[in-house]
Amino acid sequence: MKDRSLLMIPGPIEFEPAVLGAMGAPTTSHVAPDFIETFGRAIEGLREVWHAPTGQPFILAGSGTLAMDTAGANLVEPGDRVLVLSTGVFGDRFVDLLGRYGTQVDVLRTVPGETVDFDAVRDQLASADYKLMTATHVDTSTAVRVNAQTFGALGAEFGVLTILDGVCSVAGEEIRQDEWQLDVVLTASQKAIGVPPGLALVVAGPRAIQAFENRTTPVQNYYADWAKWLPIMRAYEDRRPSYFGTPAVNLVCALACSLELILAEGMETRWARHAVIGEAMRAAIHALDLGQIPTSDDHAANTLSAPRIPTGLEPPRLLSGIREAGVILAGGLYPELRSAYFRVGHMGAVRTGDLLATIGAIESSLASCGYPVSVGDGLRAAQHVLAA
C-alpha cells in the first residue's frame, strides 16, 4: 500500500512534482547568471498572475505574515489612521500589525461567516480621514470571501490605499489587481501559488509605490523596507546582479517553475477550475447536511471550505478517522468556533480525484463515528457538479 496521505489543508498544499524537482536542483549563487534569469522571470510571472501590468513585485524570503508586514510597514507612518475590514483571524492580525507602527486602527469586524458589508465601509470611510484600509480576500479561518473588486473601487473613490491579503486566494480566486484598483495584493508561496513554504510575495501598484516614496519618516522595519528591496527587484528584472539579503534560491527556482505551470493553464481556466471544485465541495457538504461557517454559498471561498461538525462529535475523532482513510484535513481556527467546524483546502494542483477521495474519507469517518450519514450522498452531489 502506498504509504502516503493526501494533504488537503489550506496550506501547505500538495505540490506539482515539477515544482519539487526545480526546488531540488543544486543550489547556485544568488548572482549566477542563470539564477538571475530565473528570478527575473519569476518577477515577470507574478505580474501576469496578479493581472498587474503596472505593479512592482517583491519576492522575499519569509511567510505570508512577512508579506502582510512589509505592506503595512512601508505604507503607514505614525499617526496615520487606518481601517481594517476583518472577516476572521487573519483580518484581526492586521489590527495588531498596523498598530505596531504607531497608527490609529479602526476595525469593522463581521460576525464569523458573514462577509464585509460595504455600505458600512462607505459610511466609515466618509466619517474620517483614512490613509489605508485592509481586507482579507479569503479568510482562512472562516472560508469567507470578500468582494475584492468592490473593496478596490471604494478605496479608489475615497483616495484610501488598499491592501488585499490574498494569501488564500491569489492563483485560486479571480483577481485583477490593476483593473480592480487594488494597491497591494500579497500572498505566500505555500498556498494556491503552489510552492513549499518560505516565500512572501507582494505586488505593489503605482499608488502604493508613490505613497512609499512620499513618506516623511523612515520605514520602521529594517528587513521589510522597500528602500532596500526595490533596487534588488529592479536589478533582477534588468538581469543585473545585486545583493541586500540572500534570496531563498531554491524556492525562487520552484516559484519560477510553478508560475510557468500556472500561466500555461491560464488564469481564467484556473479560476474556473477552482470555482467548480469549490462548488462540488459545498454540494457535498450540503448533501451530507453538515452546514458550513460561511452564511451563504455566494461568499464562500473556492480555495477552502469550512464544514461544521455535527453536535456531540469531537473534532479530533472525526479528523483522525479521516486521516485513517488517507486524507489530512485541518481543524477549526476561529477561536470561539474552534470545535464547531473543520477545514478542507482545495487549491492549486488539486484534482477532482483528490476532492472525491476527500469527500469519501469524510463520509467514512462520519459513519464510523456513528453519525447517521448515508454514505455516498456527498460523493454523488459532488460528482453531479463536476459532471455538469
Ligand SMILES: *Cc1c(COP(=O)(O)O)cnc(C)c1O
Ligand atoms: C495563511 C494565511 C496567512 C499567513 O500566512 P503565513 O505564511 O502562515 O504567515 C495570512 N493570511 C491568510 C488569508 C492566510 O490564509
